[in-house]
Amino acid sequence: MATNEAPDIVVGRLPIYLRALTIMAEEGQEITSSQELSKKLGISSAQIRKDLSHFGEFGKQGTGYEIAYLRDQLKRILHVERTWPVALVGYGDLGTALANYAGFAPKGFEIVAVFDSAQDKVGQQIAGKEVLDLTEFPAVVRERDIKVAIVAVPSSAAQEVAGILVESGIKAILNYAPINISVPAEVQVQYIDPAAHLQHMTYYLE
Amino acid sequence: MATNEAPDIVVGRLPIYLRALTIMAEEGQEITSSQELSKKLGISSAQIRKDLSHFGEFGKQGTGYEIAYLRDQLKRILHVERTWPVALVGYGDLGTALANYAGFAPKGFEIVAVFDSAQDKVGQQIAGKEVLDLTEFPAVVRERDIKVAIVAVPSSAAQEVAGILVESGIKAILNYAPINISVPAEVQVQYIDPAAHLQHMTYYLE
DNA sequence: TAGATTGTTAATCGATTAACAATC
């Protein structure tokens, strides 16, 4: 009994399920079960079944889930049956690593444009792309209909950059700057802050 | 009324609070309130007060929180009043970015050793450190009493590397490989998977 | 068929919110 609105916390687990299914598929496995996924992911089998039930019925009683089928369904649900063009802002060490990162393409994302405001960086080549001046951001994003952007600039510039992205029509922002940015409610934001994760863990140490 | 055991989800928010307080302190602000933090972070003021109440009483009725004091208390609770030496495994693009990342030091972490198993990488210099052979990992970690490690190797190597880390006495692992690793229960693991965050957001797009 | 596993319901568990006495 698939409903139309799934809790955000459930949506956040779908990429984890998709990741596991993709790995199993690559290993040639064809069938799995909520129990096997549970063991691999450390998430209870009941929760996995409940999570999936928000979106439809994908398994067979007594058998489990056909991996290729469930993987395709999750891709469809997450809207990554397509490839999303992504704009990257910030061409420092992190930006360079992200521009070279091979892990985006198989997950449905391709960095198609890199921006920085430092004039000595503008014009450089990275992974087959030219680094563009940030002032060109709105035009490029509109022209190429880019909806997703990654922010890899210093914290001090993050809010200003976020404003430019939103005004240019960006709808999803992955923010690597360790600072909260404020955007309109209809714009998605996710944060990546490695130091915060480390602090979360050191709480339990010693 | 501070208790001894706080929910993990609460612990996970403390670094966010600490981050905000640190920024305010840098801006010269001396006092804040749960209401102001709420507005900055998009977390309800009641939740902020409740979260903090797990660890003690840090505020003054009618006034709010002294920023420097609360910041120091959160550092103490998260065990980052000290600096943790960190071992980084994997010297690719991502490893390079992490080794150069200036954001760890002010948060209580310092990458003191970089490891890779590729012989053409071993011996290179990065941010004042020499890239060491992974085979030296156990000895270095024991000698320097390193408890925290960052994994920035390909997925295919992540589980094997994790095994080496655990055997060497590592107690907290920040894993950038987009794969679940299995470790003993007493070892902390956190994951960073940018593609998963992007997929979480594209669910809501279109 | 017998065995296994789904999808779903109901119960439990835990987290968030609302409200307010205490008090700075």
Place this chain on the structure above:
DNA sequence: TAGATTGTTAATCGATTAACAATC
């Protein structure tokens, strides 16, 4: 004092788990 804000309690809300009928 009057105004503001904490820390905490109780209520609400939501997520997870347990259990099992359905069924492959």
